[in-house]
Amino acid sequence: MAQTGGIKERWIQPGVFLANNAISLIGVGLTTASALILIGFWVIDVFGRGGSHNPYVGIIVDLCLPALFVLGLILIPLGILLRRRKLRVAGQLPTEYPKIELRNPVFREALIFVVVATFLNFVIVGTASYRSVAYMDTPNFCGQACHVMAPEFAAYQVYPHSHVACTECHIASGIPGFIAAKLNGTKQLIDLVLDTYPRPIMQAGKVPAASTTCVHCHNPGRFVGDKLVVTTAYGDDENNPATKSLVLLHVGGKDMAGHLSGIHGAHMGRIEYIATDNTNQTIPWVAKVNDDGSTTEFVSSDAKQPVNGAKRVMDCIDCHNRAAHSFDTPEKSLNKAMLRGLVDPSLPFAHKEGLALIKAEYASQAEADSKIVSGFQDFYRTQHADVWNQKQSQIERSAKALSAIYDVNVFPNMKLTWGTHPNNLDHNDYPGCFRCHDGNHNTKDGSKSINNDCSVCHNLLATDEANPKQLADLGLQ
Template sequence: MKLPRSSYNWISLTGAVVALFSLFMIVFLFVVSTVLGQGGSYLGLFMYIVLPAFLLLGLVFIPIGMLLKLRRDKRRGSGEEAGRMPAIDLGNARHRNAALIFFSGSILFLLLTAVGSYEAFHYTESVEFCGTVCHQVMEPEFVAYQNSPHARVACVDCHVGTGASWYVRSKMSGLYQVYAVATGNYPRPIPTPIANLRPARETCEECHWPEKFYARKHRIERHYLPDEQNTEWDIVLQMKTGPEHSAMGLSEGIHWHINPNVKIEYMATPDRGKIPWVRYTNLRSGEVTDYLYDGVALTAAGKDTLEQRTMDCVDCHNRPSHSYSSPMNFVNRALTAGKLPRDLPDLKMIAMQVLMVPFPTRDSAYRYIEQEVNAYYNAFYDDRMAEFRPRIDRSVRVLQEEFSKNIFPYMKVNWETYPNHIGHLETEGCFRCHNDRHVAANGRKISMDCNLCHHITAQGPVGEMQVANVFESLEFIHPNDPEGGWKDYICSDCHKDVYK
């Protein structure tokens, strides 16, 4: 079979070999992954992104080689095509072959491109692509995601949403991210909040219909105090997520903020931690109320350093899928689940001591947890070590496991890096606004009333719990605080370092 002379050159030849080899590899990997039902993020990366790029590069090299050769021949003034552009003559066997190869090749290539780009689209939208390709970088988010209520919701459903323009936007910023990862030039931790996250109205509300009102929810919090018996202290709350009766819609309760007639705007520091200005607009009556922190008006210069936002789901649910628990929370949960032995004396206390230390790597944390827990029981319970041994070993294993799900030294991520704005115990959360210090001109405050958002219906150590009557709420009792000293501060003032 004969081809035009211009195609006999090293560049075109190399291009053809690279293209053929890539094509072969793509088909081979495709067959392997479908027949064996195995794949993985890296296989996809090669099949849909790296190899097609080489295939395309190879194909581009073929005409480039031919053009260069034509030019060279022209300069030398020799060769059949010298001095003119190639004319296609189907009577010529060489030209016929070349044209045949070119057209059938193009059709095949277009077909493969259509299938390939469809697959590539799906692949780059897949959880495995987002979560595991750059695995060290995305590890914290991916691990937390797998333990979240949204473990089966694709990353792109929240981060990209539907529509071509957001798809393109996300891929453009994705290109920069690939570059940042390849050069090791990415921030650790990844900064939060995300500046260009798509508005929650267009993502969360695709699945959560705000007009479908959530009723009040019963919540049981189990705490274990840092004493010898790991005393269990329960708090039962009725969360006023919705109104007293569902017929009242979003007219009251926590989700009142997303009532279509309500618009709440605020200005905050870039981490959204401090909120000196809040505006509530009643969209039905047009009435506007401005709340100022301690009644102090903002200066023009002060305003420039602040970010303005309209409140949506993510201002409260900022960790719907990547929630990093504090040691207090994950140890309480493991004790409740029975993974940690409640009957091992002092366990809560020693767990808090070893987990609050900052660690440079996961291995050093694992070693430290093992050493310190063992050292503690050797020092204080040496006479009962034989009896305790299995429980100590289990505790060490569980603490290490829980550590790995919530704290990520490589990316410098823990519960403090990404504070959760729901609640008010360990971070200010709702109390960023609801602290009785945001005052309107008419004297109205954004309330911190303990019964505004929930009723405490029972509390105390098991067996001696204080219980409220129906429709009534108890005054909060703080564990180990007979004087009620907690009332002089807000919870997070103490709780951000209670166990440090």
């Protein structure tokens, strides 16, 4: 009897015979196809450039495909057991199982079925996974599929990196960055499902070092030299008086002779600091590596001694922390909108009324939109009926622009409001440069402090002047 044969007769021949049923064959197809696709992803991950570094791709590669693989593995024995029971009940269980050979038509048909099923599964599952991975790499996925990213997506679209994928800045290059991102992505998905994600989401200190992101596109040594920054501000009077400030920033860089100068040149890889809060706003300890290799330490006179904490080498992100997502102050965003005419500066008190409306507190963006629009229109309807009659369409357009300003800066559902995310490229609205350059960070012997001379960073050519002479000289007015 068959029971006395070797492994081939006792296991393989009965297995193949009994597996010749739809359930098992589909199982074989699923398992082989998902295994092939998985191997493909792994090969790309390990050897390939162009593999996806998106942490959420883990959903497919680490969850969906393995699940299909296991499902296939379960279907195979399930089909075998069902067929065996059916044959036994019918008394049709063979005493000797047929040999495995292509001459046997039953075996041949089963083999063809498996090959076709594998091929079809491969095409369908493979295309679906490939397309999902490609989709997950787009800013649309990071920014829109996940509503908690709405604030960053909104602020990102109006900034110079609106064509740069989120993953370029949020995932360090190389294998460690890839693994860190996968772990982090999985944690975020769990937080999202359990609704335990933080509101607002803060990232300071968690974004990978600029050396693995920004410098892929930016040359850190590029010589910028002096840069003229012109800003326009409007006042609260009836005619919204406009004034201009002209600042000549000494950005510097590395010149042709390799000499470092200015704001960029002063910090490049030479400054270390310790921050004691999670947004890097309080910096009690700073050290500078001098040209001769020695270091100079500066400690804030407000610091509680001794200062403990992780040291961080200052890089691009310590100044350009809002390069992709600038949440403006209400004053700055309104000034910009008025300069572009989106909020019409010819409407009396547009600045004063507009600012009060966007700064007010609302429970949701929907409430803000309706109250800002109706509030602005009512102001003119009730207090400046003549203006309302003449300029109703400008008033309506300006009201919409005001609510749009609110919608890209304030997200009540994420507890993100004006000022939640400080901008470090500054010292007027946020501590920014003055986290260190406050004149209060001194060496131990008190002989030196971090420079806070206004002219070391910029020449203030004009501050809040109605008609700065320099602009006229440059032919810009």
